[in-house]
Amino acid sequence: MPLLIATRVGSSPIHGLGLFAEKAVPAGTPMWAFDARIDRLLAPDDSVLADYPQVARLIDFHGCVIEGVGVLLPGDDARFLNHADDASVGRADPADWRLFVTRRAIAAGEEITCNYEDICADVRDAGAAAYLSGNAG
Numbered sequence: 001m002p003l004l005i006a007t008r009v010g011s012s013p014i015h016g017l018g019l020f021a022e023k024a025v026p027a028g029t030p031m032w033a034f035d036a037r038i039d040r041l042l043a044p045d046d047s048v049l050a051d052y053p054q055v056a057r058l059i060d061f062h063g064c065v066i067e068g069v070g071v072l073l074p075g076d077d078a079r080f081l082n083h084a085d086d087a088s089v090g091r092a093d094p095a096d097w098r099l100f101v102t103r104r105a106i107a108a109g110e111e112i113t114c115n116y117e118d119i120c121a122d123v124r125d126a127g128a129a130a131y132l133s134g135n136a137g
Helices: 047-051 053-062 121-126 128-133
Strands: 007-011 017-021 030-033 040-042 064-066 070-073 089-093 096-102 111-114
Touching: 017 111, 030 089, 047 053, 053 070, 089 111
Parallel strands: none
Antiparallel strands: 007 017, 030 096, 040 070, 064 070, 089 096
């Protein structure tokens, strides 16, 4: 990536750890951009997933299937974005996964969320509720 706004990781009321805004952020602010120096794109059958179970586990917890591209593993704290149906961030352009912006103003200290169905093909196919409950195919 990098994250383009000041953030911190902390305990989330949604799930486990979450990503929180350090300062107030206006609506429409770019907040994440793909950076191949930090982020990784893997093919779903990439041998690294079989050779390194730790990487496969990271993908299971923090990866996202980008339709027609591969599996995205954010290399920074963006991997701690939790799901919300009414997310605070999303794609700047629905057809382009490489830039995220704030959909509304975010208060300092507020948890930053994204809608996994808008971003990840595997979640969209399973439905967020099934995916998050562990009941996805």
